[in-house]
Amino acid sequence: MEFYFLYMGVIIINAIIEVFPVLMKGIHITITVFILSVIFGYLFAFIAGLCRLSNNIIIRSTTSFYVEIFRGTSLIVQLFWLYYAIPMLFNIGIDNRLMAGVLAISLNYGAYMSEIVRGSILAVDKGQTEASIALNLTRFQRMRLVVFPQALRMMLPEFGNYLIQMLKATSLVSLIGMTDILYHGNILRSTNLSMAPTVYLLLLVFYFIMALPLIFLTRKGEEISKRGVANG
Amino acid sequence: MAELVKEMKQSITPKRGAKPIVEYKDVYKSFGEVEVLKGLNLDIFPGEKVALIGPSGSGKTTIIRMLMTLEQPTSGEIIVDGTDLWHMKKNGKTIPANEKHLREVRGDIGMVFQHFNLFPHMTILENCMTAPIQVKKESKETARERSVEMLEKVGLGDKLDNYPSQLSGGQKQRVAMARALVMRPKIMLFDEVTSALDPELVGEVLEVIRDIAEEGEMAMVLVTHEMDFALEIADRVIFLDDGVIAEQGSASEVLEESDNERLQQFLYRFRS
Ligand SMILES: Nc1ncnc2c1ncn2[C@@H]1O[C@H](COP(=O)(O)OP(=O)(O)OP(=O)(O)O)[C@@H](O)[C@H]1O
Ligand SMILES: [Mg+2]
Numbered sequence: 001m002e003f004y005f006l007y008m009g010v011i012i013i014n015a016i017i018e019v020f021p022v023l024m025k026g027i028h029i030t031i032t033v034f035i036l037s038v039i040f041g042y043l044f045a046f047i048a049g050l051c052r053l054s055n056n057i058i059i060r061s062t063t064s065f066y067v068e069i070f071r072g073t074s075l076i077v078q079l080f081w082l083y084y085a086i087p088m089l090f091n092i093g094i095d096n097r098l099m100a101g102v103l104a105i106s107l108n109y110g111a112y113m114s115e116i117v118r119g120s121i122l123a124v125d126k127g128q129t130e131a132s133i134a135l136n137l138t139r140f141q142r143m144r145l146v147v148f149p150q151a152l153r154m155m156l157p158e159f160g161n162y163l164i165q166m167l168k169a170t171s172l173v174s175l176i177g178m179t180d181i182l183y184h185g186n187i188l189r190s191t192n193l194s195m196a197p198t199v200y201l202l203l204l205v206f207y208f209i210m211a212l213p214l215i216f217l218t219r220k221g222e223e224i225s226k227r228g229v230a231n232g
Numbered sequence: 233m234a235e236l237v238k239e240m241k242q243s244i245t246p247k248r249g250a251k252p253i254v255e256y257k258d259v260y261k262s263f264g265e266v267e268v269l270k271g272l273n274l275d276i277f278p279g280e281k282v283a284l285i286g287p288s289g290s291g292k293t294t295i296i297r298m299l300m301t302l303e304q305p306t307s308g309e310i311i312v313d314g315t316d317l318w319h320m321k322k323n324g325k326t327i328p329a330n331e332k333h334l335r336e337v338r339g340d341i342g343m344v345f346q347h348f349n350l351f352p353h354m355t356i357l358e359n360c361m362t363a364p365i366q367v368k369k370e371s372k373e374t375a376r377e378r379s380v381e382m383l384e385k386v387g388l389g390d391k392l393d394n395y396p397s398q399l400s401g402g403q404k405q406r407v408a409m410a411r412a413l414v415m416r417p418k419i420m421l422f423d424e425v426t427s428a429l430d431p432e433l434v435g436e437v438l439e440v441i442r443d444i445a446e447e448g449e450m451a452m453v454l455v456t457h458e459m460d461f462a463l464e465i466a467d468r469v470i471f472l473d474d475g476v477i478a479e480q481g482s483a484s485e486v487l488e489e490s491d492n493e494r495l496q497q498f499l500y501r502f503r504s
Contacts, residue, residue: 130302131349131408135363135415136339139331145362149353 015198022188023202026181030210033098033170033180037105041166042159044110049117063114070111076172079104083176101173109166116158120151156225160218164211171207181206251314253278253340253419253451254299259308261294268294270475272308276451278418283462283483284455286472287498292455295472296421299453300343301334312337313418339367342417346424348404350396350411356383357392360411368415375414382410386440402433406440413444420444422454434458441465459502463487471495 051063070078083100124147132142174183185199252275261269268291276282284292297303299310301317310317319326320333329337351359360379364370370378383389386406396404405425412420422441426434438461445452445465456462462469462483469486471479471494479492487499 125349127345127347127349128351130300131345131351133302133338134300134341134343134345134412136335136367137363138335138366141366145366146351150351153353 012198015195016202019185019188019195019198019202022184023181023199023206026179026184027206029173029178029180029183030170033101033105033173033178034167034210036098036102037109037166037170038163040102040106041109041113041162044106045113045117048110048114049121052114052118053121066107067111067114070108071115075104075108075169076175078108079172079176097173097176097178100176101170101178105166105169105172109162109169113159113162116155116162117151120154121147123154124150153225156221157218160214160221163214163217167211167214168207250277252276252311253313255309255311256295257309257311259298259310260306261291261298261303262306268475269305272476274470274477276419276453279448279451281445281452281465281467282454283466283469284453284472285457285459285462285469285498286478290472291475292472293423296343296423296453296455299419300341300421301338313340340418341421342412342415342419343421344405344408344412344423344425346428348396348401348408348428350404350407352396355393355395356388356399356407359396359407360414363411364414379410379414382414383407385413385443386410387436400433401429402436405429405437409437409440409444417450419451419453422452422456424455424457427457457502459487459499471498473498 048063048067051059052067054060054063079101082104083097128146128150129142132146137145170180171182174180174186177183181203185203189196189199254274254276256272256274259269259272260267268289272295274295284295286292294303298305299312299317305318309319315337316326316329317334317337318329320329321327351362354362357376357379360383361372361375364375364378365372368375380389380392383392386409388403388406388410391399391403391407396407399407408425425441426437429437438458441452441454441461442465444450454462454466464483466483468480469483470477471486471490471492473479473494479486479490479495481490486495490496
């Protein structure tokens with residue numbers, strides 16, 4: 001019996017030693033896709049969130065259209081659209097996998113997060129705007145100095161949650177052939193089916209370890225948020 | 233005789249001779265179906281202290297919010313220092329004011345709110361310094377110096393780096409006054425600035441208003457339920473009822489000698 005456990009242990013350790021370096025080959029892709037998606041995701045979120053508050057009805061409705069389309073359909077289908085369908089239809093080359101992957105994830109999460117941006121800006125007390133009008137600040141100064149900094153504090157905790165979701169969403173890029181950690185794991189499993197448990201266990205560990213600093217960041221965001229929106 | 237007295241009260245213009253700094257001309261204001269102001273005519277003179285009193289819902293807040301450009305009149309004109317606030321001329325035609333015009337005209341007006349509306353993410357000092365730097369383009373040093381001076385004047389020189397959440401209501405309201413005062417307005421509007429405060433904190437805020445009033449240069453419009461305070465500092469008390477000025481005159485005339493029945497009822501409720 002004891003011998004059996006020892007035997008299993010050795011097999012697992014061997015497997016891990018074998019699997020670990022293979023997965024590591026994909027880590028830079030996962031991280032690159034993640035970082036770019038976060039940057040562009042927030043960018044789209046802020047642009048769309050602010051556009052939806054614009055006085056111009058055309059800007060407002062165009063943005064709503066984008067948001068509803070991307071929230072209302074599946075991320076995987078959006079990814080396939082960007083990578084397979086659009087280049088074919090319009091004969092333009094998004095044959096760049098990285099670009100398609102990052103665009104899909106950031107447009108999708110940007111749409112979700114734009115609602116947070118919009119909601120937070122609307123949630124800032126109207127008295128804040130009124131006080132800054134009374135001080136004769138310009139419209140832009142009111143947004144930049146008074147409303148936005150307070151809205152940002154409300155956005156932080158939610159933004160943190162989406163950060164972790166975006167990390168998990170990066171695994172979808174393996175479906176368009178990007179060689180991220182999931183891609184390498186799948187290859188390994190298809191050549192040696194018995195390794196499946198080890199591969200997927202290690203993948204979970206990989207994602208979780210990458211999520212740890214993000215969880216920490218989210219906590220930080222919540223703290224700042226609590227400190228910042230105390231009553232004026 | 234009674235008629236004559238009434239006429240005198242209606243036409244009362246303290247600081248006579250001067251040109252009014254604010255003129256409301258036949259101003260109407262409705263919110264949806266509800267007509268709040270029904271032809272308001274009111275001149276305010278430089279340095280004059282006006283107290284606005286009247287029952288809840290009579291439109292006191294609306295009157296000063298229209299002057300601060302927070303609410304747009306339905307019709308009529310509000311003239312500030314000779315310029316129409318809500319309209320501008322373009323190619324000889326009169327059109328609704330744009331943001332730029334509003335900013336030019338409201339530069340001499342300041343306001344203190346019932347609920348303070350301090351900026352919670354800025355320190356007390358930053359609350360005061362921001363507008364002089366951004367709007368008046370003052371250097372950081374000048375703005376800082378003047379803000380500190382003003383905060384000392386309202387008794388908060390030791391709280392410069394505190395955040396609003398660390399202050400009492402009375403202290404917050406004094407910061408709000410300092411913040412408005414560093415902009416050196418010619419007209420200051422106060423909307424029930426003590427009514428959100430615990431009773432024991434009202435005194436310190438009135439004290440500051442009294443000090444500002446004594447300096448004299450600024451016109452002040454106070455919406456207030458503090459009748460004794462109005463009696464003490466107001467050059468003129470205006471009783472608002474049913475969308476128009478129902479009675480006005482010196483504080484003692486209005487608060488002690490008027491025979492307007494609605495005013496009597498209103499004051500009776502306060503004194504009991
Ligand atoms: N933004 C608004 N939308 C709809 N109705 C409004 C609005 N602002 C004010 N009103 C209505 O207009 C009327 C006058 O309001 P206002 O706040 O000027 O009265 P007030 O004299 O300041 O009263 P109070 O003593 O209660 O502060 C009230 O009936 C109020 O309900
Ligand atoms: Mg009011």
